[in-house]
Amino acid sequence: MKYYSLNHNAQKVSFQEAVIQGLASDRGLYFPENITPLPQSFFDNIENLSHEEIAFEAIQQFVGDEIPAETLKQIIAETLCFDFPVVPVEKDIYSLELFHGPTMAFKDVGARFMSRCLGYFNREKKDNTNTVLVL
Numbered sequence: 001m002k003y004y005s006l007n008h009n010a011q012k013v014s015f016q017e018a019v020i021q022g023l024a025s026d027r028g029l030y031f032p033e034n035i036t037p038l039p040q041s042f043f044d045n046i047e048n049l050s051h052e053e054i055a056f057e058a059i060q061q062f063v064g065d066e067i068p069a070e071t072l073k074q075i076i077a078e079t080l081c082f083d084f085p086v087v088p089v090e091k092d093i094y095s096l097e098l099f100h101g102p103t104m105a106f107k108d109v110g111a112r113f114m115s116r117c118l119g120y121f122n123r124e125k126k127d128n129t130n131t132v133l134v135l
Contacts, residue, residue, distance in 0.1 A: 001064050003030040015066045019117045036061055051080050059113075067120055075116040079109060 002012040007028030013021065018030040042057055049057075055076045056069075063072055082101045086094045101108025 001062060002033045004033060005029070006031050015063050015117075016121050019114060020121055032062055051084075052076050055080060063117075067117065071120060075113065075120065078116055079113045082108070084109070 001015060003015065003018040004010075004012045005024030005026050005028030007024065007026040009026035010024035010028060012033070013024075013030065021030075024030055038057060046054060052073065056073055059076070060069070060072065067075070084100050085097050087097055089095050098106040098109045101112070
């Protein structure tokens with residue numbers, strides 16, 4: 001899968017390059033070239049899946065084979081290690097509360113996932129420490 005800048009003035013990049021660069025050279029956010037809807041069978045069976053299984057099925061198309069499946073599952077497990085309830089908003093409308101993590105903010109999911117992906121891609125560097133600043 002390739003990612004393009006929403007400013008449309010930068011080269012398309014891989015998932016790894018998008019994670020490492022953060023922003024495109026034209027200061028745009030990266031966006032996947034295509035998004036394939038999950039099959040109906042996924043939704044028919046969703047109540048029988050764990051949070052980690054749901055996340056893996058949802059994210060796998062965006063990561064592709066750039067992170068091995070078992071490693072991606074471990075990253076997801078480390079990311080989703082706290083409860084995040086689905087709460088009713090009104091009839092047939094629900095919200096996923098992502099602010100129940102360590103910093104009580106939605107970034108506890110997104111930033112944790114991205115920082116672990118960055119750690120995976122930087123694993124072969126001599127100095128494999130990373131600093132991720134999230135505001």
